[in-house]
Amino acid sequence: MQFKGLALVAGALVLGTYGLVGATPAAARATVAAQAAKLAPITGKTWEVKMVGDAKGYRFEPANLTIKAGDGIKFVMVGSQGPHNVAFDGAKLAAPVKAQLTANLGTQKLADLMSAMTLKEGDAITISFAKIPAGTYTYNCTPHLAMGMKGVITVQ
Numbered sequence: 001m002q003f004k005g006l007a008l009v010a011g012a013l014v015l016g017t018y019g020l021v022g023a024t025p026a027a028a029r030a031t032v033a034a035q036a037a038k039l040a041p042i043t044g045k046t047w048e049v050k051m052v053g054d055a056k057g058y059r060f061e062p063a064n065l066t067i068k069a070g071d072g073i074k075f076v077m078v079g080s081q082g083p084h085n086v087a088f089d090g091a092k093l094a095a096p097v098k099a100q101l102t103a104n105l106g107t108q109k110l111a112d113l114m115s116a117m118t119l120k121e122g123d124a125i126t127i128s129f130a131k132i133p134a135g136t137y138t139y140n141c142t143p144h145l146a147m148g149m150k151g152v153i154t155v156q
């Protein structure tokens with residue numbers, strides 16, 4: 001019995017050490033922020049951005065859009081050249097902002113900062129920018145990134 005007890009204590013120490021090594025403070029804070037972020041509904045205007053694929057190429061129209069805090073954007077697929085989605089570039093975003101943008105994708109989320117795909121004409125992705133700080137947000141369409149399907153949203 002005594003030996004078994006020691007083995008359990010040793011096992012707990014190994015797990016405890018691994019836990020400390022595996023979780024850096026930054027990762028821990030990001031996890032907390034992700035858990036704290038909840039979808040913040042649109043409180044202002046809902047803008048429309050078309051997701052287009054045609055003989056001229058793949059693009060968001062307009063590719064540059066300035067909105068106010070609390071506004072939302074409805075990304076609507078035009079034509080049949082999909083699939084399209086909206087994926088934010090997180091490289092310059094702070095962890096809490098990434099978490100809020102991801103939360104604001106709601107049930108349309110495919111991955112962090114990335115929406116699900118639209119497959120047919122009229123399919124739409126509506127994203128709230130409530131609780132998103134003023135700044136510039138670059139995004140792209142994952143399937144058509146290599147073909148230059150990108151956009152910029154400025155939140156005032």
Ligand SMILES: [Cu+2]
Pocket residue numbers: 051058082083084085141142143144149
């Ligand atoms: Cu696309």
